[in-house]
Amino acid sequence: MKRILASVTDGKGFDIGLVLLPLAFLFVMSGLPLVYNVVMSFQEVDMFSLGTFARPFVGFKNYVDLFAQPETRPILVNTALFVSASIAGQFLIGFGLALFFWMNFPGASWMRGLFLVSWVMPGLVVGAVWNWILSGDFGVLNFFLREIGVIEGNIFWRSDPHYSLWAVIIANIWLGTSFNMILLSVGLSGIPKDLFEAAELDGANALQRFFTITLPMMRSTIGAIIALGLIFTLQQFDLFAGITSGGPNNSSNVTQYWAWDLSFRQYDFAKGATISVIMIVFVMLASIVYVRSTRHEVRG
Amino acid sequence: MGISRYAMLGAFALASLSLPVLSANAEDVTISVWSLDRDIQPAPNLINDFNKLNTGIKVEYRQIQFDDVVSEAMRAYSTGQAPDIIAVDNPEHALFSSRGAFLDLSDMIAKSTVVKPENYFPGPLASVTWDRKYYGIPKATNTIALYYNKDMFKAKGLDPDKPPQTWDELVEAARKLTDPAANVYGLAFSAKANEEGTFQFLPWAQMAGGGYDNINSDGAVKALDTWKTILDEKLASPDTLTRGQWDSTGTFNSGNAAMAISGPWELDRMIKEAKFDWGVALLPVPQASAERSSAMGDFNWAIFSSTKHPEEAFKVLEYFVSQDDRMFKDFGQLPARSDIAIPPTGEPLKDAALKVFLEQLKYAKPRGPHPEWPKISKAIQDAIQAALTGQMNSKDALDQAAEKIRSVLG
Numbered sequence: 001m002k003r004i005l006a007s008v009t010d011g012k013g014f015d016i017g018l019v020l021l022p023l024a025f026l027f028v029m030s031g032l033p034l035v036y037n038v039v040m041s042f043q044e045v046d047m048f049s050l051g052t053f054a055r056p057f058v059g060f061k062n063y064v065d066l067f068a069q070p071e072t073r074p075i076l077v078n079t080a081l082f083v084s085a086s087i088a089g090q091f092l093i094g095f096g097l098a099l100f101f102w103m104n105f106p107g108a109s110w111m112r113g114l115f116l117v118s119w120v121m122p123g124l125v126v127g128a129v130w131n132w133i134l135s136g137d138f139g140v141l142n143f144f145l146r147e148i149g150v151i152e153g154n155i156f157w158r159s160d161p162h163y164s165l166w167a168v169i170i171a172n173i174w175l176g177t178s179f180n181m182i183l184l185s186v187g188l189s190g191i192p193k194d195l196f197e198a199a200e201l202d203g204a205n206a207l208q209r210f211f212t213i214t215l216p217m218m219r220s221t222i223g224a225i226i227a228l229g230l231i232f233t234l235q236q237f238d239l240f241a242g243i244t245s246g247g248p249n250n251s252s253n254v255t256q257y258w259a260w261d262l263s264f265r266q267y268d269f270a271k272g273a274t275i276s277v278i279m280i281v282f283v284m285l286a287s288i289v290y291v292r293s294t295r296h297e298v299r300g
Numbered sequence: 301m302g303i304s305r306y307a308m309l310g311a312f313a314l315a316s317l318s319l320p321v322l323s324a325n326a327e328d329v330t331i332s333v334w335s336l337d338r339d340i341q342p343a344p345n346l347i348n349d350f351n352k353l354n355t356g357i358k359v360e361y362r363q364i365q366f367d368d369v370v371s372e373a374m375r376a377y378s379t380g381q382a383p384d385i386i387a388v389d390n391p392e393h394a395l396f397s398s399r400g401a402f403l404d405l406s407d408m409i410a411k412s413t414v415v416k417p418e419n420y421f422p423g424p425l426a427s428v429t430w431d432r433k434y435y436g437i438p439k440a441t442n443t444i445a446l447y448y449n450k451d452m453f454k455a456k457g458l459d460p461d462k463p464p465q466t467w468d469e470l471v472e473a474a475r476k477l478t479d480p481a482a483n484v485y486g487l488a489f490s491a492k493a494n495e496e497g498t499f500q501f502l503p504w505a506q507m508a509g510g511g512y513d514n515i516n517s518d519g520a521v522k523a524l525d526t527w528k529t530i531l532d533e534k535l536a537s538p539d540t541l542t543r544g545q546w547d548s549t550g551t552f553n554s555g556n557a558a559m560a561i562s563g564p565w566e567l568d569r570m571i572k573e574a575k576f577d578w579g580v581a582l583l584p585v586p587q588a589s590a591e592r593s594s595a596m597g598d599f600n601w602a603i604f605s606s607t608k609h610p611e612e613a614f615k616v617l618e619y620f621v622s623q624d625d626r627m628f629k630d631f632g633q634l635p636a637r638s639d640i641a642i643p644p645t646g647e648p649l650k651d652a653a654l655k656v657f658l659e660q661l662k663y664a665k666p667r668g669p670h671p672e673w674p675k676i677s678k679a680i681q682d683a684i685q686a687a688l689t690g691q692m693n694s695k696d697a698l699d700q701a702a703e704k705i706r707s708v709l710g
Contacts, residue, residue, distance in 0.1 A: 047370075047378075047395070048374070048377075048378060048401075049378075050374060050375065050378055052378070071682075135539065136537060136538055136539045137483065137537055137539065137551075137556070156538040156539060159537075159538040159539045159540070159541040160538065161689045161691070164542075244542055245492070245493060245542065247493040247541060247685055248493065248541040248542060248685045248689045249493070249685035249686050249688075249691055250682075250685075251689070264367075265494075265674060266674045266675055266678055267370070267674060
């Protein structure tokens, strides 16, 4: 008994305790809901059986039904497009801004901080603001594009099925760029300055320095950012609720919004859970990339 | 950690102590009521007044958010924590009554001197009815009609005392009133992909002989074609597809739409914001002499079947019903009853509008009632959106909706 107690206060038991505590926390807060969600996707669930666990199992019926629905494929395609376009936009603009502020002109760090404002704003507020900007008849974006002569008539960003998904993507790029910029700035400042000095002495020009020093040194940061970006864009719900509500005719619907719509608008909890399970698979893949790239960081 | 744990234990101890104490010193029966009414709306005020009467029944109120009503109620009911009384949106009522979650009030209503079914408009009454029994009492009601800008009618050579009566006249008037140079659309309404879209479209289908159980009838197809004409010719903003009724009517108030289809909840804002002369007309019908119809909105009262005090809960509802004549004057809501004469408010535009809405209410039909209404509604929304975005023609879209609805109706 004494030995166990001693081990807990100072020894292996203490270490195990330290590990077990967060593990238990993770299991209760994340693990159980995850398992519950997966179980629900194999059951028949309705509003009245929500309070019990004893629900009839239906095997893969929910999955089969889901993929038989005509809107499933377009929504999956939309999700892929939303995620890849958002990440590409956020990353490229974020990287450009990070490089720009890296030049360290007077007031650079100060202005870089201001960019974070977009990241601090609640998603629903951002959605509401972009809702006005993208409004068809009186939106600022249409006014601006008309004035500089890019378009003739108004584009109905929210209501034209050709543009609705892009309306949300534009808003999401605006929202996520600053986060990308800050993380990439941190990565940039971690590159030893003498590497660049040496390269410059050897006669490498700016472009060569970028591709042979900056990019390779940033590899783990970039990997982490893209993985995080994938997770964040797959979580992006507020903008859809605020701008298009997935419409018109599902042209801007994505899996995360659809799962909510099925569960809490149509009370089809099993299908909502089924979509969530499909999304979990993708987020797991992203997590593996994230964990691997940050592990690389620690060793390097 | 330690301190907070003791604090928690203390709180539990206190809570378990104080509960019996509270119920011991008052012999009152406590009835809990959930609704979405805010402080300026009926429920909390009526409850305050009721508690002052000292009837031996104490009513506790809890406000819930619109989006949470069904999920909160379901969770509470399935875990045995349901309140005694709740207000639910009328298309959701059947979901509860069909599963026995609500108490059958038929016998109590039959004995009651206050609640009389014949006093109610048929639409709201149908929404609380399931299997020919009453599972609730209509709380208030509303419907939609056509608002129009009389000044713009005059400016475009239309008679401001003769608003459009038929769909053709409506489209024709919209064509005349639309003025892209001045940023004016002929009509504002909502075809949004949520319950609002269904709410606005069903009356059109019903007027033409369709309905949720007959959504691909020729009349309904014609209704959707008419909507499509309005959107294709840009007589209404393309944003109609993604905008709710409140925002759409906002463009009417600001003078950017000459007509708007919406309900009496717009009246107070319109009186404040609209800087022009306006009127309200009954919803146009497919052709002269066609059957009228309209949508029916708002909430119903119900008693959960799990209540321990059904008699007392019904007494509370009887009190609410006895105060129905205050609904419009004090809270701006329409009682769901045809036997109450609403006194004039002294605001001529509002009084004129009220008259039209009361007339329109006679034709209001409930959505459903059906326990799986959200799925039926979703099928209709999908059809509207598919047709209006040009991805399907009206007939095919409604055929598909009918197919989906048939599988729900079984």
